[in-house]
Structure formats: structure tokens, C-alpha cells
Amino acid sequence: MTFRLLFVVPFLLLSASAQNSDVVARLAKWKNVDMPFHSAGLTDRERQMVDKLVDACRLLDDVYWRQSDLKGLELYKTTKDPQLKTLMMIMGGRWDLIDDNHPFAGAGPMPPGHELYPRGLTREQIEQYVKQHPEDKAAIYNPYTVVKWRNNRLVGTPYQDEYRALLTPMAQDLRAAAALSPDPAFANFLRMRADALLSSDYYKSDLAWLELKDPKFDVIFAPYETYLDDLLGVKTSFGASVLIRNDEESRRLAVYQKYVPDIEDALPVEASARPSKRGHLTPMEVMDAPYRAGDLRHGYEAVADNLPNDPRIHQEKGTKKIFFKNFMDARVNYVILPIAKRLMRPDQAAMASAQGYLASTLLHEISHGLGPDFAQVNGKRVDIREAIGPAYAGLEEAKADVVGMFGLKWLVDHGALPKERLEEYYASYVAGIFRTLRLGIGEAHGRAEMMEFSRLNEQHALNYAGGRYVIDFARMPGALADLAKQLLEFEARGDRAGVEAWFTKYDRMPSGLKTALAGITNIPVDINPIFSFKDEVQ
Numbered sequence: 001m002t003f004r005l006l007f008v009v010p011f012l013l014l015s016a017s018a019q020n021s022d023v024v025a026r027l028a029k030w031k032n033v034d035m036p037f038h039s040a041g042l043t044d045r046e047r048q049m050v051d052k053l054v055d056a057c058r059l060l061d062d063v064y065w066r067q068s069d070l071k072g073l074e075l076y077k078t079t080k081d082p083q084l085k086t087l088m089m090i091m092g093g094r095w096d097l098i099d100d101n102h103p104f105a106g107a108g109p110m111p112p113g114h115e116l117y118p119r120g121l122t123r124e125q126i127e128q129y130v131k132q133h134p135e136d137k138a139a140i141y142n143p144y145t146v147v148k149w150r151n152n153r154l155v156g157t158p159y160q161d162e163y164r165a166l167l168t169p170m171a172q173d174l175r176a177a178a179a180l181s182p183d184p185a186f187a188n189f190l191r192m193r194a195d196a197l198l199s200s201d202y203y204k205s206d207l208a209w210l211e212l213k214d215p216k217f218d219v220i221f222a223p224y225e226t227y228l229d230d231l232l233g234v235k236t237s238f239g240a241s242v243l244i245r246n247d248e249e250s251r252r253l254a255v256y257q258k259y260v261p262d263i264e265d266a267l268p269v270e271a272s273a274r275p276s277k278r279g280h281l282t283p284m285e286v287m288d289a290p291y292r293a294g295d296l297r298h299g300y301e302a303v304a305d306n307l308p309n310d311p312r313i314h315q316e317k318g319t320k321k322i323f324f325k326n327f328m329d330a331r332v333n334y335v336i337l338p339i340a341k342r343l344m345r346p347d348q349a350a351m352a353s354a355q356g357y358l359a360s361t362l363l364h365e366i367s368h369g370l371g372p373d374f375a376q377v378n379g380k381r382v383d384i385r386e387a388i389g390p391a392y393a394g395l396e397e398a399k400a401d402v403v404g405m406f407g408l409k410w411l412v413d414h415g416a417l418p419k420e421r422l423e424e425y426y427a428s429y430v431a432g433i434f435r436t437l438r439l440g441i442g443e444a445h446g447r448a449e450m451m452e453f454s455r456l457n458e459q460h461a462l463n464y465a466g467g468r469y470v471i472d473f474a475r476m477p478g479a480l481a482d483l484a485k486q487l488l489e490f491e492a493r494g495d496r497a498g499v500e501a502w503f504t505k506y507d508r509m510p511s512g513l514k515t516a517l518a519g520i521t522n523i524p525v526d527i528n529p530i531f532s533f534k535d536e537v538q
């Protein structure tokens with residue numbers, strides 16, 4: 001309690017002008033980028049359908065705020081300061097997600113469980129509690145419950161009960177959109193997803209989503225990711241995106257789809273940790289996202305996604321890979337390429353490209369679905385998230401990065417991609433690392449790539465010379481293959497202690513890198529999307 005007071009009071013004593021200056025400085029790291037809704041060529045019913053999907057997304061965003069920061073939600077709704085309001089919308093709360101979660105609006109330290117657990121409850125306390133009350137474990141560890149104290153017992157309140165006032169009209173919007181859809185399969189999925197919102201059973205609707213065939217319209221709409229849960233690493237937060245297909249770019253992904261089972265079979269890990277992907281669905285879509293909400297809106301702006309995260313579906317069917325073209329174009333043009341020019345040796349910076357970054361991102365998302373589906377702990381099959389705990393998010397992002405680059409090398413070696421482009425892929429990957437490191441290690445992707453940078457530097461695959469960072473292209477394949485093996489084995493064994501020790505060793509930013517990153521303040525850290533649709537938080 002004392003620490004909390006000491007942390008908060010100095011900020012509260014700042015003058016209004018000082019607080020505003022702090023907010024302005026934080027906002028300056030984000031570049032506003034228009035993400036317009038291009039309605040030309042759509043029918044009236046299709047435009048009406050998109051409006052209904054956006055309405056549903058707004059309601060979902062309200063749920064996300066209630067998972068993330070209830071007091072922040074009240075401040076967001078009442079503040080008259082437009083700059084503070086903008087910063088809070090970027091962050092989805094009162095903590096700066098790219099400044100090691102530092103509070104900027106009078107809050108104390110960011111609670112590791114946000115609003116998903118009682119304040120002050122620790123992981124150790126939960127683990128001790130479930131040893132004494134094993135009958136309560138399933139509800140506490142359920143990814144779709146909010147944990148609360150009730151009569152001196154920890155209980156898990158299902159999302160469909162906790163957020164019913166918002167989920168009910170959200171489901172109605174999805175059903176209304178389904179009635180307007182010209183695509184029967186997409187309409188059926190929307191109705192199934194509406195039902196899932198009110199039961200927290202997403203399995204059947206996830207299968208229907210995977211089976212959509214080249215949909216013109218699509219949505220991500222569910223509690224999928226666990227980035228809000230730094231306590232147990234299992235609670236999902238709601239995220240959503242309206243999606244409109246880019247046919248030309250989507251057709252170019254066929255070469256990657258063809259080889260997914262072969263890359264899985266080639267992974268540098270024991271056979272039991274690389275279950276066959278042959279016969280699995282691997283749909284890939286390049287989409288524009290005219291509106292996003294929840295964990296796809298706040299903080300780190302994703303340029304791709306690999307979903308669903310249910311390991312049962314990974315085993316039985318596969319996953320869908322979605323690439324947000326408008327967001328990827330903005331990241332490459334405003335962030336990636338300018339950073340490469342400032343930090344990398346000029347000849348290697350010139351190799352970094354939009355297509356190279358797209359290739360590494362493609363393989364990153366494919367690799368989320370590769371490797372072990374479950375961990376083997378003491379002879380038992382355990383969900384990897386539960387086995388690894390809060391460190392899972394960073395581990396999985398690092399695994400996807402590194403296995404993805406291993407996969408790109410495999411594709412080049414087997415003639416599926418041009419050999420002469422391999423150095424372009426490595427240069428684009430390294431440029432992407434520098435972008436992500438600016439997010440800080442309080443964010444899962446930042447923590448992952450800080451570890452990757454440190455490991456590659458230790459292996460002399462990435463070096464500092466003459467004031468710039470230089471890739472040793474000869475060492476890069478071996479260093480990445482070794483790291484891929486290590487990360488895959490961590491997941492296969494559910495080795496929580498090993499993962500925590502690994503990140504403790506490798507996720508500290510060297511002083512030289514801090515200095516280098518501090519020298520590029522005129523390049524935005526990320527983008528702030530400005531949509532055609534107005535935000536409406538209740």
C-alpha cells in the first residue's frame with residue numbers, strides 16, 4: 001500500500017500544464033494515419049451490414065475497457081481534455097504500453113490481472129488456493145471467466161454473465177448483419193458467433209469461421225488473446241476487426257499455404273512436438289480493416305493475426321492467417337523503412353523492403369500454428385498457456401518470429417522462394433526487430449524481440465560496427481535454427497522455470513541499443529488509426 005501511494009502522489013501533484021506536457025510528449029510517438037472505409041462498389045445492403053458490424057465492434061470495445069481499466073473508462077468518458085482522451089484510446093487504459101506500462105493519468109502501477117482478478121491477488125496465492133480447493137481450479141483457470149472473491153472462496157464468473165448487458169445487444173447486431181449478408185456461409189457464421197457470445201463456447205463457430213471460403217467480408221470477433229493477463233496468462237480479452245478482402249494480394253499467398261505441412265515436419269524439435277499439419281485448413285486472407293476494436297485497437301497495432309488460439313482446433317482443423325494490408329502498409333512506410341535507414345548499415349538497410357517484411361510476417365503468423373499443440377508436464381498433456389504462465393505471451397511471439405524465419409530459409413532452400421531474396425528477408429526481419437524494441441519489454445512482442453536481439457547479438461549474427469548494426473548473413477541461419485529449437489522445446493516441455501530464466505537473461509536492453517533508439521525520436525513508434533467510423537464508448 002505504501003508503494004502505491006508513493007508512486008501515485010507525485011504525479012497527482014503535477015500542475016495541469018505539466019500533466020498536459022507529459023500527455024503531449026507521449027502522443028508525439030504515435031502517427032495519426034487515416035484508415036478510410038472504401039464503400040465504392042458495395043451494395044446498399046453491404047454498407048448496412050458493415051454499419052451493423054461496426055456497431056457490434058463498439059459494444060465489444062466497451063467490454064474490453066471493462067476488462068482492462070474500469071476507472072480509466074470513467075475518466076475517458078468524463079475528461080474534457082481531447083489529448084488525454086486520444087492517448088487513453090490508443091492505450092485502452094491509463095498506462096503507457098510502450099513505456100513499460102508507466103501510468104500517465106494518476107493511476108498506480110498497472111495491476112498484472114487488470115480487471116480480470118481481485119486487486120492484490122498473486123499467482124502464488126492462486127496456485128496455493130487451488131491446491132487446497134482443486135474443485136475450483138477449472139473455473140479459476142477458465143479463459144472466459146472473471147475471478148472474484150465470494151464468501152472467502154475464489155469463483156469464476158462467466159463472461160456471458162459478467163458482460164451480459166453489452167453482449168446481448170452485440171449478439172443482436174451480429175444477427176442483424178447476418179440478415180443483410182449476401183454470403184450464406186458468412187451469415188451462418190455470424191449467427192453462430194452471436195450464440196457463442198452468450199455461452200462462451202466458441203468452438204463450433206470457430207470451425208465455421210475456418211471453413212469460410214475466400215469471403216468478401218469477414219470479421220475477427222471474440223475473446224482470443226491473453227495479453228491483458230500477466231497474472232496467470234490464461235484470461236482472454238475481447239478483440240474485433242471488420243475485414244474486406246483484397247483479392248489480388250490474397251491470391252499471392254498460395255505458395256506459402258502449399259508448404260505449411262512440410263515446414264512443420266522440418267522443425268528442429270522431436271517428432272512428438274511437431275504434430276502433422278497434413279489435411280489441416282490453412283486459409284490465408286489479405287484484408288483491409290476499416291474498423292477495429294478491443295485488443296486489436298488499443299496499444300500495439302497488429303498487422304496480422306493467426307486464429308483461433310484453441311489448441312483443439314489447431315489439432316483438428318488448423319488456423320486462419322489474416323493480414324491487415326492497410327495497417328501493414330502504414331507500418332512499413334512510416335516506421336520500418338525509416339528506422340532501417342537510421343540504424344542499419346546503409347547497404348543492408350537498402351535491402352529491407354515491404355515485400356520482405358510481408359514475407360517475415362506471413363511466416364510469423366503461420367508459425368503460431370506450428371510446433372506443439374500441448375505441453376507434456378510430468379507425463380500429462382497440459383495447455384501450454386497454463387503450463388508456462390504469464391511468460392507465455394512473450395515466448396509464443398518469439399517462437400513465431402524465429403520459427404517463421406526458419407521456415408523462410410526452408411522455403412528458399414527448397415526452391416519455393418528465390419534464393420537471391422534471402423538476405424532481403426533477413427534485413428527486413430532485423431528492421432522489424434528495431435521497430436518492436438521501441439514498444440518496450442512491458443509488451444509481449446517487445447519482450448520477445450528484445451530476447452531475439454540479445455541472442456542474435458550473442459551469437460554474432462547481429463553486430464554493432466561503425467555506428468550501425470550489421471547482419472552477418474552467414475551466421476544468421478544457424479543462430480535462428482538454434483533459437484527455434486530452444487523455444488519449441490520450452491513449449492513442448494511446458495518449462496515455466498526455464499522460460500522465465502531465459503527471458504531474465506536475454507530481455508534486458510543494452511545501453512548502446514538504448515542510445516541508438518533514443519536517437520530516432522522523430523520516427524513514430526507506431527500508428528494511431530483514424531477510422532471513418534466514430535468511436536462511441538458507453
